[in-house]
Amino acid sequence: MDDIGYDVAIVGGGIAGFEAALTLKTLRRKFLWVGTKQFGDKILLAEHVSNFPSFSGTGRELCALLKKQAQAEELPFLKARIDGIYQSGEEYLLTVGEKTFRARTVILATGVETSGAVKGEREFLGRGVSYCAVCDGALYKGKTVAAVLSSADFKEEAEYLAGFAKKVYVFCKKGDLSFSKENIESLDDTPLEVFGTRRVEGLKTARGTIEADGVFFLKESVPPSSLVGGLETDKDGHVLVQRDMATNLKGLFAAGDVTGRPYQYAKAAGEGLVAAFSANAFLSLQDRENQENL
Numbered sequence: 001m002d003d004i005g006y007d008v009a010i011v012g013g014g015i016a017g018f019e020a021a022l023t024l025k026t027l028r029r030k031f032l033w034v035g036t037k038q039f040g041d042k043i044l045l046a047e048h049v050s051n052f053p054s055f056s057g058t059g060r061e062l063c064a065l066l067k068k069q070a071q072a073e074e075l076p077f078l079k080a081r082i083d084g085i086y087q088s089g090e091e092y093l094l095t096v097g098e099k100t101f102r103a104r105t106v107i108l109a110t111g112v113e114t115s116g117a118v119k120g121e122r123e124f125l126g127r128g129v130s131y132c133a134v135c136d137g138a139l140y141k142g143k144t145v146a147a148v149l150s151s152a153d154f155k156e157e158a159e160y161l162a163g164f165a166k167k168v169y170v171f172c173k174k175g176d177l178s179f180s181k182e183n184i185e186s187l188d189d190t191p192l193e194v195f196g197t198r199r200v201e202g203l204k205t206a207r208g209t210i211e212a213d214g215v216f217f218l219k220e221s222v223p224p225s226s227l228v229g230g231l232e233t234d235k236d237g238h239v240l241v242q243r244d245m246a247t248n249l250k251g252l253f254a255a256g257d258v259t260g261r262p263y264q265y266a267k268a269a270g271e272g273l274v275a276a277f278s279a280n281a282f283l284s285l286q287d288r289e290n291q292e293n294l
């Protein structure tokens with residue numbers, strides 16, 4: 001457990017998270033800004049951005065400007081993927097592998113998945129499908145698992161699984177992957193569907209079928225409802241929010257693409273700002289109430 005407790009934990013390195021971090025800095029709050037990558041990959045893909053105030057150019061150019069501003073403002077950024085967010089009394093615990101961070105409030109700015117889920121992935125979540133090797137790997141001691149990696153960045157997590165499982169089948173289309181552990185087999189194949197009856201029994205692929213007791217989807221972004229238990233979402237998986245970006249969970253706010261369409265920088269940035277002000281107001285109120293109860 002990290003001994004430092006934060007006022008706010010911002011999860012997501014995109015523009016919504018960035019704007020929340022800038023605002024919390026001006027509000028003099030102690031915050032943790034964490035994401036898989038600062039500003040993410042999406043921004044680099046935009047050919048031409050013409051609807052963001054005071055800017056017209058490529059996504060790459062916009063990203064360079066944002067990075068420059070983050071450096072000038074000396075905004076601390078932790079490059080990591082949050083595996084789980086749990087309520088514990090009046091605070092939240094956020095886990096990254098075996099490390100845990102504490103924060104009084106959370107701003108979820110995790111964007112939306114563009115890659116889409118494999119058939120059966122959501123259906124078997126918690127019944128053999130997992131998004132976190134460190135959280136669930138030990139459940140598969142002596143068993144066979146498949147690990148579907150969105151990039152070679154998740155190599156270590158696949159190796160972690162191999163420390164428990166008898167056999168790990170790895171699927172990874174992006175990046176060069178070679179493993180030294182003999183119980184890992186890297187397959188040049190495409191996963192199509194998780195199958196099973198009560199629990200996962202395997203994975204149908206473009207080339208055949210793999211029998212497996214569990215399937216791990218190791219990717220940058222996981223559905224918000226899997227990240228935070230009890231979080232209310234709409235039928236498309238977007239987090240339901242009020243105008244102040246509050247979710248149904250006390251002290252937990254959401255901003256950006258994760259709350260729904262339009263998926264746009266200006267909307268994401270605006271919501272990041274509102275979420276930061278709302279988290280600040282929540283903390284001030286909580287402090288006043290705690291004072292009165294002394």
Ligand SMILES: Cc1cc2nc3c(=O)[nH]c(=O)nc-3n(C[C@H](O)[C@H](O)[C@H](O)COP(=O)(O)OP(=O)(O)OC[C@H]3O[C@@H](n4cnc5c(N)ncnc54)[C@H](O)[C@@H]3O)c2cc1C
Pocket residue numbers: 011012013014015016017034035036037039040041042043045046047048049050051052080081082083109110111112220221222227255256257258262263264265266268
């Ligand atoms: C090709 C393309 C072109 C576009 N062009 C435009 C345009 O011209 N104008 C416009 O306004 N918008 C455009 N957009 C949309 C714009 O990119 C999004 O609206 C914007 O990036 C949303 O910002 P965000 O911060 O909400 O989410 P994101 O930018 O998606 O950032 C969220 C980040 O959080 C990370 N994350 C997710 N889960 C976790 C976790 N558990 N732990 C840590 N980090 C996590 C993700 O990996 C990601 O890096 C375009 C998008 C694409 C793909």
